[in-house]
Amino acid sequence: MLRKLFSQHEMIILLIVIGLSVAIGLINPAFFTVGNAFQLARAATITGIFSMGVLIVLISGGIDVSFTGIAIFAMYTTVTILANNNYEGGMLLPFVMAAAMGLGLGLVNAFFIAVFRLPTLIVTLGTLSLFRGAMLFWVGSDYFNTIEMPPGMIAYARAQLFPYTMPNGGTTSLHPTIFILLVLAVLVWLVLRYTMLGRSIFAIGGDREAAERAGFNIMGTQVIIYAFVGLISGIGGMIVGALFRQANPFSIVGTELDVIAAAVLGGASLAGGRGSVIGTLLGVVLITIVNNSLVLMGVPSQWQRFVVGMLILLGTGLPLLRAKLAEWRRLRGGGAAEPAAAPVKAR
């Protein structure tokens, strides 16, 4: 029974996270300070929020690379509108506006993917370009620095949770945004585990045709999926703008890979039908640690990309290798004819 627990993918990732943390801590004890932990938490929160959306898409058998485009569009447009109108209020309106825009853009994705059944990678590559190009061309490409941002957003950025005074005198804290991530994670977990919607997401990813025949509403589910991803991305983009206290229209886009890598490391498979919230969150932690700690370990920053790339390959390869191993053992035991190789097709 213990063996079954340890062979679960999420457990392996947890062990890797623990092992990596210990290793880094041994090399550089600065890793184990509260200050470092809080800093990692901030970085992980943003990746984590986006990863919830990516997780759902991956489970459904698709891939969405346009979420960063949705995020920046929602954030930058909202900030532009609010700043130009000298908005003085709190964070609620910006979040609502960004979420609404994100939802709308997500529906654009949903239109092409759910209604026309077009390949998800290519559609979202197209919409990424579409959204960002539209934003830069029609909304603007100016950079808003801290002074020009709506004051409500700056105040939000300064919010503190568990303030802690560091040995060198400065203070650091957790940011309340982590609650947004927690609520989101619990929500996604509940939906995936206990609702019919969640079942249909897994079903579509596992075998689309079987799901269709079983009576699942494929189009409806996909519309909900991509609209939801858009919504989350809008909120995530707003958080980035608020926490970094600037609105740079050229930011966010380009960070897709970290988020996708986190979900994949956590057990989500591109072929669909697999994935979990816990796994994805662990994957986010792993990616965040790797991205932020290589420097602590003395690894030159120029090797960072290479390491993350190899991590993705390893993370994707792990479940594949285990599946192959399982097949081997079955073959040895049963002596049956060689199973047909799975068709190697991208979607």
Next chain:
Amino acid sequence: MAEQTTRTEKPIPSGPLSFLRGGANGNIVRLLLAVIIIFVAMSLLRPDAFLKVRNMQSMAFQASEIGVLAIAIMVTMLSGGIDLSIVSTANLSGIVAGLILGAMVTPDSAPGQVALGMAVAIGAALLVGFACGAFNGLTVAVLGFPPILATLGTLLAYKGLGTAITKGTTIFGVAQSQFIGNGLIGKTVPVPLIILIVVALIMAVILGKTRFGLRLYMLGTNPTAARFSGINNRRVLWTSYVMSGVLAAIAGIIILGRTNAANVDFGGPYVLLSILIAVLGDVDPYGGSGSVWGVLLALVGVQFLSTGVNMLLFQSSGANFFKEFSWGALLLIVLLVNYYSHRAQQRRLMPVAETAAEASALR
């Protein structure tokens, strides 16, 4: 008794010959029409700038490296997969070539030394492309990784290798190698264009006339059937990724020649552009259909459009933003049009089947 309609329906064109029949669903015909329209429009709007030889040359210089990349991505798309790492491979190859050139050739080297340096550099670049493609092929064909994820990983890994080698800096080429990217044959024809045409010819022959090409199309159409036909899916798939890597290396060499520099961050939008050009050129993203000539026609169209936008928006940064928007829009429009024409084609073929089914049901 239902009547049997004896219709001589054309077989569904696919594979390399689809181009001659106007594309799998008439896509090529529509594309040709679109390209002509764009050309005429641009000629009418800016005849002073657009219709000059200088402009044609400039477009050829820009388009050639993208063209080679588009052909590269076509090869892996034919198998039903995709190679997203082509730009990273191209940059890595360019970096290696640039480093070797820098080490072997100086401004006052003898012509023999220059030739040797260039030969070694080009050879090394091609080898890098081969290695990158071979690793991709290993993960996808042998280990069974999903191509999108595998090449996303290698995209980052190869970029990372390049970053590690260059420490993020730019590698500069040597003056003598500029000929590859900027030279003119006979004072008119750009060298990169010749490279593109040669590459296209070779790939057209490989894909259309060799056993490998046929096997690749069959693999893309139906991997299970291909396997049971005796095709070694693994080897065909692996080879297709190797080809993609080598082609990417060629593109990297052209880029090095044209810009006289190599950097890991070059060619950001090129992946999207290559996919756009391939899909526009009648390559089926699910595999099994597409031709080199369709891709070239699409390349011409996209280049006309790009140059057109530049001319109309006067080279401002707004032009780049609008181009980004238009590429995304174009890709989505093309996908939609393909979808509808495919459906129309299915409907055309269905009545025959329905009739036959009715006939057998009534008996």
